Structures are given as C-alpha cells and as structure tokens.
Amino acid sequence: MIWIAIRMLTGDPQKFFGLVFGIAFSTLLITQQLTIFVNLLERGASGVYNVSSADVWVMDPVSRTTDVAYAMPSTALDKVRGVPGVEWAVPHIRANASVRTKDGDLEGVAVIGVDDATLIGLPKNMVEGSVDVLSQPDSVIIDDVGTTRMFPDASPIGERLELNDQRAVIRGIADAIPSFTSTVVLYTKYSNALNFVPGTRNRLSFVLVGKADGLTSQELVDRIEAETGLRARTREQFARDGVDFIIENTGIPLNFGITVALGFIVGVAIVGLTFSLFIRDNIKQFGALKAIGVTNGTIRRMVAAQAGLVGLIGYGLGVLGTVGFIYAFSANPTFKGFYIPWQIPLISLVAVTLILALTGWLALRNVLKTEPASVFR
Amino acid sequence: MSGPAISTRGVTRDFKAGQQTITVLHGIDLDVKAGELTFLVGESGSGKTTLISIMCGILWPTLGEVEVFGTDIYDLSDDDLVEFRLQNIGFIFQQYNLIPSIDAASNAAVPLIAQGMDRHEARKRAVAMLEKLNIGDQAGKLPNQLSGGQQQRVAIARALVHEPRLVVCDEPTAALDAASGRRVMDLLREVAVAEDRACIIVTHDNRIFDMADRILVLEDGKVTHDGKHMPEDH
Amino acid sequence: MAFDIRNLSFTRQILPVIAVLGLVIAAFFILSGQPDRELSEPDREPPRAPEALANAARVAGSGVVEPSSEVVQVGSALSGLVTGLFVEPGDRVSEGQTLFTVDARQARAQLREAEAAVREAQAAIAEARSAQATASSQLALYRNVSDPAAVSRSEVIRAEGEASAAAERLRLARARYEAAQARAASARTEIGRLTITAPIAGEILAVNIRKGEYVSTMGGGGAQPFIEMGQTQPMHVRIDIDEEQAPRLALGEPATVSPRGAAGQQVQATFVRAEPRVVPKRSLTNSAAERVDVRVLQLIYELPASATGDGGIFRVGQQVDAYIPAKKGQ
Numbered sequence: 001m002i003w004i005a006i007r008m009l010t011g012d013p014q015k016f017f018g019l020v021f022g023i024a025f026s027t028l029l030i031t032q033q034l035t036i037f038v039n040l041l042e043r044g045a046s047g048v049y050n051v052s053s054a055d056v057w058v059m060d061p062v063s064r065t066t067d068v069a070y071a072m073p074s075t076a077l078d079k080v081r082g083v084p085g086v087e088w089a090v091p092h093i094r095a096n097a098s099v100r101t102k103d104g105d106l107e108g109v110a111v112i113g114v115d116d117a118t119l120i121g122l123p124k125n126m127v128e129g130s131v132d133v134l135s136q137p138d139s140v141i142i143d144d145v146g147t148t149r150m151f152p153d154a155s156p157i158g159e160r161l162e163l164n165d166q167r168a169v170i171r172g173i174a175d176a177i178p179s180f181t182s183t184v185v186l187y188t189k190y191s192n193a194l195n196f197v198p199g200t201r202n203r204l205s206f207v208l209v210g211k212a213d214g215l216t217s218q219e220l221v222d223r224i225e226a227e228t229g230l231r232a233r234t235r236e237q238f239a240r241d242g243v244d245f246i247i248e249n250t251g252i253p254l255n256f257g258i259t260v261a262l263g264f265i266v267g268v269a270i271v272g273l274t275f276s277l278f279i280r281d282n283i284k285q286f287g288a289l290k291a292i293g294v295t296n297g298t299i300r301r302m303v304a305a306q307a308g309l310v311g312l313i314g315y316g317l318g319v320l321g322t323v324g325f326i327y328a329f330s331a332n333p334t335f336k337g338f339y340i341p342w343q344i345p346l347i348s349l350v351a352v353t354l355i356l357a358l359t360g361w362l363a364l365r366n367v368l369k370t371e372p373a374s375v376f377r
Numbered sequence: 378m379s380g381p382a383i384s385t386r387g388v389t390r391d392f393k394a395g396q397q398t399i400t401v402l403h404g405i406d407l408d409v410k411a412g413e414l415t416f417l418v419g420e421s422g423s424g425k426t427t428l429i430s431i432m433c434g435i436l437w438p439t440l441g442e443v444e445v446f447g448t449d450i451y452d453l454s455d456d457d458l459v460e461f462r463l464q465n466i467g468f469i470f471q472q473y474n475l476i477p478s479i480d481a482a483s484n485a486a487v488p489l490i491a492q493g494m495d496r497h498e499a500r501k502r503a504v505a506m507l508e509k510l511n512i513g514d515q516a517g518k519l520p521n522q523l524s525g526g527q528q529q530r531v532a533i534a535r536a537l538v539h540e541p542r543l544v545v546c547d548e549p550t551a552a553l554d555a556a557s558g559r560r561v562m563d564l565l566r567e568v569a570v571a572e573d574r575a576c577i578i579v580t581h582d583n584r585i586f587d588m589a590d591r592i593l594v595l596e597d598g599k600v601t602h603d604g605k606h607m608p609e610d611h
Numbered sequence: 612m613a614f615d616i617r618n619l620s621f622t623r624q625i626l627p628v629i630a631v632l633g634l635v636i637a638a639f640f641i642l643s644g645q646p647d648r649e650l651s652e653p654d655r656e657p658p659r660a661p662e663a664l665a666n667a668a669r670v671a672g673s674g675v676v677e678p679s680s681e682v683v684q685v686g687s688a689l690s691g692l693v694t695g696l697f698v699e700p701g702d703r704v705s706e707g708q709t710l711f712t713v714d715a716r717q718a719r720a721q722l723r724e725a726e727a728a729v730r731e732a733q734a735a736i737a738e739a740r741s742a743q744a745t746a747s748s749q750l751a752l753y754r755n756v757s758d759p760a761a762v763s764r765s766e767v768i769r770a771e772g773e774a775s776a777a778a779e780r781l782r783l784a785r786a787r788y789e790a791a792q793a794r795a796a797s798a799r800t801e802i803g804r805l806t807i808t809a810p811i812a813g814e815i816l817a818v819n820i821r822k823g824e825y826v827s828t829m830g831g832g833g834a835q836p837f838i839e840m841g842q843t844q845p846m847h848v849r850i851d852i853d854e855e856q857a858p859r860l861a862l863g864e865p866a867t868v869s870p871r872g873a874a875g876q877q878v879q880a881t882f883v884r885a886e887p888r889v890v891p892k893r894s895l896t897n898s899a900a901e902r903v904d905v906r907v908l909q910l911i912y913e914l915p916a917s918a919t920g921d922g923g924i925f926r927v928g929q930q931v932d933a934y935i936p937a938k939k940g941q
Contacts, residue, residue, distance in 0.1 A: 011478015293463025
C-alpha cells in the first residue's frame, strides 16, 4: 500500500514538486539563515577562538568581551601567576588604534599585543610568513581579512604603517577568524603594542592562563577570582560572553528569528496548502480504499510515507542548497570561517518534520473523517 | 449453501438533521441469497444507499443486526470489520474511483495488495482477471488513458480479483446507453454471479430490471416489493 | 509500458537518490567543516611555576638581573678631553686600576711651573744664605775692632743692618720655596685626579666614552655615565612583588628564577635581603608618559654562580620571571 501511496503522490507532478519545493525552500531558508545567524554571532567569540592555547582569560572585573575590556595594572600578571594551578600566564593587550594608510585614509584597527617571549595569543596558523618575524623591530602581522580591506590589490608584506607616530612594518599575514565588525587586526609584541597604542596608565587588557593538569578550567577560574579579585572566564565562557554581547546589543537575533520564522511559516503554508489540495483531490480514492478494506492505520502509514518522501527529497535538496551556498561563498572574506554547525541541519530537520507532521495531520483529518459510505453518494 | 448470504433483522437508521431526527430505514428485515443477482431499487431518498451501506459493513445501523455469511458484522471490532470487508466484499462504485496514477492492473490488484500480497504476484492475478474481462491488453494503461467502459471493467476486476463472497455494485449502468448497459449486466452476470457469491446491484435504471433474479423495491425506508419482476405501478 | 516499474522514474527513484546523495555530501561537508577549536600547547615554552610549587601557595614576580654591588656609574671629578682609555666592556678590574685618563697637559704645565719656582726659590735661598754669611762676617769684623776710632759708629750700624736684611731675605726665600713646593704638590694632585681608577673590584659593564671625547663634571641631565661597572660575582636579581602580595611572601625561601624567553631554564636563587622601602613600580615600557600607582616590594636574591658569568644564561639588566613560595597556610 505504501507503494500505492508513493504512486499517488508522484502521479501529480505539479503538487509533488510543489511539496518538494515548499520543504526544500523552508529547509534552505531555515538552515541557511540559522547558519549565517550562528556564524555572525560567533564572530563575537572569534577573538577568543583565535587564541588557541589559553584555557582561562583573566581580566578586570568590569571587562565584558575581548573588545570591551578595561585595562589592569601590569602587576595583575604576577598576581595571576601566584595562583596555584596556574601552569603559565602571559600578558595580552587588545586596543584600538587608528592607522594612516598609504592613501592617507584613516582606518580603525585593533592592535593585539602578544607576550614577547612566547608569542602566546597569536592565531594558530599563518597565511604568509612565520610568527618569528615579530622578533624584528616594529614588526606587525596583519590578519587576512584585514589584508583584503586595507590592501585589496597587492601583498601587504613590507608595507609601512603609521601607528601613534610610530613606524610599523607588516611582515606576515595571519589566518584568523574576523571579528564581528571585520576590523583590521594587527598582531605585534606586547612591548611594541604599548608604543603603537596611545597610552593610558594601565595597559594590560587580559592575562591568558594555561591550567595545570589535574584541575578543571572552572576550578581554576574560581581560584583565580577568589585569590586575585580579578574576573576570570574559561575559554568557553568568554566565547559565550562575546556572543551574548552581540545578542544584547544588536538586532540580529530578532531579524534572523523573523526570517527563520518566515521560513517555517512559508513552509507550513506552501506544504500545508499543497498537501491539503493533494489529499482533497484524492479523497474519493482514499474513501474507496477505506470501503474496500484499508484500515485507518494503513491510511496513516500511507500519508506518512508520502510526507516522508516529500520530506526526504525536500530536506535533502534544501540542505544541499545550503551547503552549496556556504561553499560558494567560502572564498568571500565576509564569510571567512563560516561553517554549518551540525546542530542546525538537525534543527531544520525537526522543523521540516514539524511542518510535515502538522500539515500531514491536518490533511489526514479529512481522510480519516471521510465516511467510507460516502463512496455510494 | 445453507442459509442466506445476508440477512438483516430490524435494521433501522436515523440521521440527525439539526434538531430533527429523520428515520431513513424502518426496521428492514430481509435475506439475500447467494447465487442470485439481486437488484435494490428505489427513488432518491428512499434509503437504498443507506441500506446497501449498512449491508456491506460501511455504515452502522441505529438499531438491528446484519449477518453476512453468518457473521454479525456490527458485532466485530472496527479493524475486524475492515478486515472482513477486505476479505469478503467486492465494491464497484458508480464513479469507479480508480487511482489515477497507477495502471489498470495495479488498480485491479489493490484489494490483493491491501491484503498484504506481494505486489508482482497481485499484478499477475489482476492481469488474469482483466484478461477474463477482455481488457488484458489495457493492463499497463493509466485510468485516464482508458475509455469509460474500460475503466468500469477495471473497477469490476478490482471488485472480483480477491474473489469476494459478496459483490456490491452501485448504479453500474447509469452512465451508459441501453446497449452498453445490457452488455455490462451480461458481463456481471457472467463473472460475478456464482454459487457461493451474492451480488447486489443498486440501480433505478428500469431498462435492466428484466435481468434481475430478484428485485427489492425500497420506498421511504421500507421494503415495498420483493419479487422477480417489478410491480406494475413502476 | 511507460509506467512500468522497471523503468527509471525521475520523481520516485532519481530524486530520492539525489536527495540521499545530497544529504551524504552535506553531512560530509558539515562534519569536515566544523571549526578547529581544539586547545593547543603553546609553541614556545611560557614561564611555568616550578613543579614543587605547581599546586602550592606561591607568589610570582618579575625582576631584573643586577650586579651584587648594584651598578656603579663611574664619573670624573674634572672635565676635559679623554686622552687614555684602558678598559673594555667585560674586563674584570681590580680596585684602583686605571680606567681612563683625562687631558692633563695644563696640570703638568702648572707642575713644571711650580717646580721651576721651587728651583728658583732654592737658588734664592742659596743667594740669601751667602749674602747673609758675607754680612755676618763683616759685622763680626767690625765688632772685633777694639779701637772705636778705627771704625765709625755708622759703619757698624750699616753692617748690622745688612746682616739683618740678609737674614730676612733668607726667610723670604724659604717661604717662596715652600709656596713653590705647595704649588707643585697641588699640580701633582690635579694630575692624579685626571686619572680615573676603579672604585671597587668588578666587571666593566659599559663604556660610553671614547678617546678624544670631552667629559664634563656637570654630567648633563640624563647623560649616560662614562663607565658602568659592578661586581658580577655573585650576581643578584631584584624582584618586584606587588605590595598586595607582599604579606604572603615566605621571606628567606629560595626563589625559582627563569630568564625571559628561556622559561625552561629555571634556577634556584638564594635570598639576600628585602629592600626596606616599598617603591613605586618601575615599568619597563619606556613610555615617557608612564605614570604609576602600583607599589612594589623589592627582594634581592643571589643567583648561583653556575648560571652567571660567560657561560651563564643571566646577564645584567635581563628581565626574569620568578616564583617564590608563599607562607604556609596562605
């Protein structure tokens, strides 16, 4: 009977493709918009994720994210180092500066100063050059998205910049996830960064901490907070803070939420209407089947099979479309680092299942309500 | 064959229409024998559709009992009743109600498939039945590629393919001219009437009354005539 | 038989296959595209707490390596041109060894002048002495004449006057001689002061003058010292401890010290003393606008001899990271 159900479904190509299109469109809209949404939000955490070796971030109690940070006195580093369970701790400075480009334009940049000796705080990978170039005087490493913004045509290697009246020479390109605002990022040594950024009394933005074996990051965070009075966050917590900051301070969640809801509603509307039409067209056949001796259970299975096939094809095409979209735009710097979190296809699968369950149930109600006796009228 | 194929005892059926209750059938008692072509005749609104629905187990009577081949069908559970219909009753609907997206053989095979038979085996049997009905060469065509008469034969094949003991046929000649109607009736008599099979034809087509073995006339929910021929006043 | 089931159907067979293939491709793409957020070990060794203190109460600080004598900035008492330079950075010198000399020609001329005056005074003394002898013998002659008429009274008076004047002249000549002597000694001292010697035994750390340069006693605000030296055997480190952390310190315990950039090479340094004053933190950022609000306790530790010297890893002025045990129960 399932075979008959599938035949009934595909026997009407317009409605079949209408259903598949509805599901595929919903899947595409939900998956793609959620993907962009999640990736945009995670831009808020890129500063944390770009530093691959720190278990814990320590900051002033009022600091909120990597970009909203209040500087600490330099002895904070030693305070943190004095906490048992801290395997190592290095200073980290993040500050904003203005740089004058060759064209004379002013470009806001983020200057990130990493520990002079260990270079902890640099992104894991380099696009060009090696991290060792920082040992040369006045060296900075630019991030790859910054390259496309400041030097769209030529290689930035060897370019001179003017930062706070100081000379800075670009000697490398880092492979980093851009921030939410896609600010150009210049990585340099901590000591250089102090010169590149107009100074205030305290300069140390963060202390990056590696934990000793035998305790969790959370335990270390609690210990650091208790002993130093500074604010400590695990890597995951701090990444989450960055995301929350964007959620709280932008309209992104609302906008994307609306789009995703629209995707869902459009899916329900298209699929629901088409499914209802399809069932209504076939209501006599269903009635005949019921009279001949097909149980309601079998009818349910038949409709479920029809919904399942539509769902499989529509969902498959929708997810494939999203993957194609992300793949096609992966070369675009705006989409750098975009990925599809594995949870999102599952969410859209749930949404598709909901759409089909809802519309299938509505359509089934008509079939189940049909009296077999109606076939004699 | 002992006993009647179908026997109804005191079958009464009420319909609610708003505040009013309309009684369509008033305590019908009748027996239908196997091996006969039984006509159920009546004007619109006489209750013949209600009666035939109740007799073949797709409409519950308000009162009374229906026994089909010795089984009190309204004593069965819902699913058992469905199964009973699937095993024992063949339907030929006035509109045929063929599934448009599967070919003639598959349409004819639907009862077998519903019984759980393998699809290819069911098709084989359905093709055999279509051949018996002289449309074996149309087995691979979709219903809308067939003429009306051919579609009706597919519907007949579907009603008979699982060899039911009761065949119910709703207005088989309504859409046909006199000659075609008679041919269909001949065909039905040839293939549907058998020793242990009852065949009930619901009709008000007076052109074919002479082909009946027994005519039951229903008026205002009561059987007013029961005999081989129509009464004179019709 | 267009709808025979053996025929391939786009909607029933091809599309579902495409969908399933698409899902497989998508699953592969999605799972392989998950971002790399694995934690990694740092490439270069960061300073770590020593194993003994890894999970124990401890205080961390940073500091600078310095000679045990602290750095002596050798100056010059007199200004002038540098005429001789006798040491190079890294030389070990003993106390009193000449480091450099300043132009002494003028002082030497004065010395020669004074020496000439001495000789002149000596001659004057001799002359005065002979004049006095002549005058005395004449007076004695007159006094021995018994006949008063033979020598007039006036003659005697004149002879007495001459003798007295000769004696005065001798005293004057002696005084001149002493003055000339004193001038010569002064010139010699001056020459000595133009030779700068090592105030202590130690190692020359920096030489900021070259022959022919003018050294000024004024020193000039912010000018570099001429020569920096210090006792580098043993070597000390001066470690800054945040005043808030200071009460936790277990004073007297050895500190674990590693140089910046070579965090793996930790040594044990023995406690020397804590500075009596808590001082404002001297930040090493070189920023002219540096202001401070943090005060630090400075602790002095002695580095082991094996870690210093020519083959050692610690050099004067180097920044270090240090871990010091805290008091038990803190």
